[in-house]
Amino acid sequence: MIYSLIPIIFLAINPMLYDSSTIFRAFIITLATSIYCLINSINFFQYKIYFILFSIILSFYFISSIINTQSYADFLLGAHGRAFGFLTLLGLFLIVFISADNIATSNKKFINFCYLTLILALIYGSFQAAGYDFFEYALNYKGIRLTFANPNFSSAFLAIMAMIPLSFLFSGNLKLRIFHACTYLWTIYLIFQTESSQGFVLVLLGTILYSILYFFDRKLFKTATIASFLVVTVIVLCVFIYSSNISTRLEQSFQILGRLEHWRISLAVWNDHKMFGVGIENLGKYSGQYLSKDSSSAWGGYVYPDKAHNGILDHFANGGLIVGLSWTMFIVFISYSAIRIQKSEKNIVSKEQARALACMWFIYIGQHLISTDQIALAVIGMFVAGAIMGLRFKSNVRQND
Amino acid sequence: MTRVIKFLATIYMIGSILFYSKIIQFDNNVSLFLIQGDKSKAKLILNDMPVYKPVAETAVSLINDPDFPKNCDNLMFLSNRLREINYRSPYAYFMSGACKEINGDFQGAYDDVKKASEFEMYNPDYLFSLAVLAYKLENRSELISLLNKIRDVNPSDKNLKILDELLSVKSQPKKQ
Numbered sequence: 001m002i003y004s005l006i007p008i009i010f011l012a013i014n015p016m017l018y019d020s021s022t023i024f025r026a027f028i029i030t031l032a033t034s035i036y037c038l039i040n041s042i043n044f045f046q047y048k049i050y051f052i053l054f055s056i057i058l059s060f061y062f063i064s065s066i067i068n069t070q071s072y073a074d075f076l077l078g079a080h081g082r083a084f085g086f087l088t089l090l091g092l093f094l095i096v097f098i099s100a101d102n103i104a105t106s107n108k109k110f111i112n113f114c115y116l117t118l119i120l121a122l123i124y125g126s127f128q129a130a131g132y133d134f135f136e137y138a139l140n141y142k143g144i145r146l147t148f149a150n151p152n153f154s155s156a157f158l159a160i161m162a163m164i165p166l167s168f169l170f171s172g173n174l175k176l177r178i179f180h181a182c183t184y185l186w187t188i189y190l191i192f193q194t195e196s197s198q199g200f201v202l203v204l205l206g207t208i209l210y211s212i213l214y215f216f217d218r219k220l221f222k223t224a225t226i227a228s229f230l231v232v233t234v235i236v237l238c239v240f241i242y243s244s245n246i247s248t249r250l251e252q253s254f255q256i257l258g259r260l261e262h263w264r265i266s267l268a269v270w271n272d273h274k275m276f277g278v279g280i281e282n283l284g285k286y287s288g289q290y291l292s293k294d295s296s297s298a299w300g301g302y303v304y305p306d307k308a309h310n311g312i313l314d315h316f317a318n319g320g321l322i323v324g325l326s327w328t329m330f331i332v333f334i335s336y337s338a339i340r341i342q343k344s345e346k347n348i349v350s351k352e353q354a355r356a357l358a359c360m361w362f363i364y365i366g367q368h369l370i371s372t373d374q375i376a377l378a379v380i381g382m383f384v385a386g387a388i389m390g391l392r393f394k395s396n397v398r399q400n401d
Numbered sequence: 402m403t404r405v406i407k408f409l410a411t412i413y414m415i416g417s418i419l420f421y422s423k424i425i426q427f428d429n430n431v432s433l434f435l436i437q438g439d440k441s442k443a444k445l446i447l448n449d450m451p452v453y454k455p456v457a458e459t460a461v462s463l464i465n466d467p468d469f470p471k472n473c474d475n476l477m478f479l480s481n482r483l484r485e486i487n488y489r490s491p492y493a494y495f496m497s498g499a500c501k502e503i504n505g506d507f508q509g510a511y512d513d514v515k516k517a518s519e520f521e522m523y524n525p526d527y528l529f530s531l532a533v534l535a536y537k538l539e540n541r542s543e544l545i546s547l548l549n550k551i552r553d554v555n556p557s558d559k560n561l562k563i564l565d566e567l568l569s570v571k572s573q574p575k576k577q
Contacts, residue, residue: 018429018436019428027421027425031417034417037406037407037410038411041406042406044406069488071451072451073424073450073486074451074453285489288522288524291521296522296554304521
């Protein structure tokens with residue numbers, strides 16, 4: 001039942017609050033994970049390396065908060081509007097272990113709850129696309145936002161969840177396949193309605209990755225990889241050849257220069273605070289000192305980034321060298337495990353589910369590396385990470401038996 | 402080991418409930434003040450949870466409110482509260498600088514606003530305030546330097562005309 005947290009987190013917004021989108025979600029994460037730990041036991045030491053990495057991250061953030069004299073509320077809650085503070089981070093790490101423990105017995109529930117969340121998102125998103133909404137959002141963005149208050153997060157969420165119906169396209173009877181195909185296409189349609197380019201790119205890359213993984217242990221694997229590479233190259237060439245003012249269009253669609261500036265700022269902040277960073281979610285209090293004149297002019301003089309638009313750089317700047325390296329190692333280990341579970345013959349889940357998990361993870365990481373993280377996306381990412389971790393562990397145990 | 406984990410989980414659960422119930426109540430007050438304009442919530446917000454961003458937005462909103470008395474007592478209260486939560490708060494230094502200017506301590510005001518400007522290097526409000534203080538301190542070269550900086554960042558800044566006029570007043574020969 002822990003996987004029911006996924007649709008709950010998707011729906012958990014509170015319009016009565018100034019920060020309608022993250023505080024309530026952070027509360028639910030901490031409450032749900034703490035209650036789970038009270039009722040059930042988790043064998044953390046089964047997943048030694050991850051337990052060590054997470055312990056290092058949390059310890060160094062605690063030390064960093066003391067060195068940087070961070071207020072206790074900012075330390076526990078995180079930046080207002082982001083809520084990735086210490087309490088949330090602890091909850092997200094617990095989600096990884098909880099998911100790992102439950103994937104063997106509840107993999108169908110995980111998929112079903114993800115599918116349910118997607119259906120809810122599609123229904124609500126369709127209302128928003130038609131101009132109806134239950135809430136009044138500030139008119140900062142054009143595209144639909146679902147419950148994320150920002151179309152970029154919505155598009156990334158839809159891209160991640162699109163892998164679930166995609167995975168069902170290759171099994172089951174014809175009627176079911178048609179249903180899943182329609183769900184997948186409906187998801188693609190809503191990604192366009194977010195008017196956010198990153199969702200489109202992420203779902204395209206996820207679909208190509210799924211195709212490559214489909215042929216992973218087949219004779220046509222090399223052919224599929226080369227074909228995918230050629231498709232992507234042709235698309236990129238067409239865009240460059242047939243689009244006028246390509247650099248302007250790319251900049252408008254992906255804000256490349258802006259993202260590079262965010263990365264430069266976070267690296268500059270980390271460079272001056274190498275060992276312990278500036279404190280968890282504290283980048284916003286330092287970025288104004290490192291802003292370039294050109295960026296300040298472009299952003300109006302009053303905008304100071306509170307996120308690096310790259311999850312790894314965020315951890316380096318906020319937590320320092322050890323935290324950044326630990327987080328990077330976590331991502332690398334899970335990514336490696338995501339590939340390894342494709343090859344395992346002793347998997348508890350079907351091949352389709354294993355592919356879906358890998359694609360969901362890589363799409364989440366893709367978003368994590370080029371954009372700010374969002375608490376609801378992080379919940380899905382950590383559930384997926386835990387599922388991959390659990391599957392890898394279980395398949396290793398089976399091999400040793 | 403299981404007992405230790407359950408004990409820690411209990412602390413985590415109780416701590417989360419206590420913390421987030423306060424945060425949710427605090428954020429509701431912030432919403433009532435900043436979105437719905439309920440001014441009675443301002444004092445509650447300033448004296449409640451030390452969450453920097455909404456407290457800073459509340460302080461700035463009060464400063465921008467024409468009905469809010471911008472005397473030294475109020476400015477220093479806001480400044481001290483912001484500095485308690487974030488020792489790097491540029492707003493805190495800006496407000497203490499404003500208080501010093503009211504008291505006629507232009508050099509002290511200049512030093513405080515300069516500190517604010519170090520934390521937000523291209524904030525046009527701080528640059529403009531520094532320029533005005535440089536004029537009051539009769540520091541022409543600094544005034545010109547700041548004017549050029551503002552022009553560099555935003556050539557259509559609304560305060561450039563005011564600064565140009567100040568500079569032309571300064572450059573007029575004194576009547577004997």
